Amino acid sequence: MAGIVGYGAYVPRHRITVEEIAKIWSADAPSYKRGLQLRQKSVPAPDQDTVTMSVEAARNALKRAQIDPMKIGALYIGSESHPYAVKPSGTTVAEAIGATPEVHCADLEFACKAGSEGMFVALGLVRAGLIEYGMGIGADTSQGAPGDALEYSAAAGAAAFIFGKDNLVAEVEETYSYMTDTPDFWRREYQFYPEHAGRFTGEPAYFKHVLGCAKGIMKKAGATPKDFAYIVCHQPNGKFPQRVGKMLGFSKKQIEPGWLAPTLGNTYSGSSPMGLSAILDIAKPGDRILMVSYGSGAGSDGFIFKATDRLPEVRDLAPKTRELLDNNQIYLEYGTYAKFRGKIRRAREL
């Protein structure tokens, strides 16, 4: 049986509140907070990007895995904000954790599903016996255009998972993918901000694919919601994962431990993987966890995990996700946030 050997997350310390963004655009903060179920989001510092956050998450995963990084045979980073247009993020991350040179590496992109894609491929190579360990990382520092609804949610964070066959913290019992061509969100080459199709991102996009994937994997596994201790779905805002969980028949008790969006925002490729890391921080041996990612374009990857006896033995070896989320927060005013995120064109750039 293959599964997760180690996991780790990273959350930048900076935050901006919904009120602070709404104030600039004369928007109604209470209605945004109510409608999106968001209070604040994480913001990367100017010296942070997908690579730096991936390294920190990967190092935390290694602390829990307690393996020689040279044994990692594949490393995949899923992100829609790779810092280079041409030059892999994965080479820097693999070098920083000491996994080079005998490692297969690729940067993946599928909107917010890219992180679970990396997990999926790394797991597949381990199952096939081609590598001893494989790492899948989901990380993003995504941008929403100033004044766009996305600006309230587009956040930053990363989660890393090391897959192997021995000393598991969680077995992978089942996987499943569900995908169609659905243009709900995109960014053309050379465009700085993404575009989206408004409410079309809901029913025919997010809900169709998350529901299709969740139902498909449960059917494949012969499971029902009562067989799971937890569910974590992609979190483009606070509202969608709660609603889709309820539609599937899951309770708040099953949904809320992995529900990070209200104080984290949408970390895109890092979203459901980070929620999974928060669940692994508290899950008991034997607990089953259903994870369903979502990436616009559009598709979902599903995983069924089962926590093992080793999980409580190693979870304290690295910072827990909720601790990273709730501690050491630095709140920004909009002006500093705009400077941090490169939203201001300065004289030397004109």
Add this chain to the structure above:
Amino acid sequence: MSSPKFWREIPQRYRMEAGKCSKCGKVFFPPRLVCSSCKGQDFETIRLAGTGRVATYTVIRVSATQFADEVPFAVGVIDMDEGVRLTSQIVDCDPESVKTGMPVKIEFRKVQEEGKAGILCYGYKCVPA
């Protein structure tokens, strides 16, 4: 920083690789060829754990061009737990809040960009522990 110069320093900038004298155990960061303590020439490569304390610091208010957007920022000399000292930016805090003896830890950060089209230079910085 040119791409080859940056590339040569990757073991230290990315992985905090230091040299530990096989004879007397003294640690050097960056590594050196001859031990200044016992003149030994055999070294084991170790990785610094990434934790230490601020030995001294200053606040930069007028910086080199590539760091102009970051002022004011703190730069400290850090006593690492392994007994070596290194110089590092101290970030994710108000520079006025930095104190001598403050515990810090290393995080992986982008140190500078070679303009809008050049390489991104990654490495270590300190944050409050």
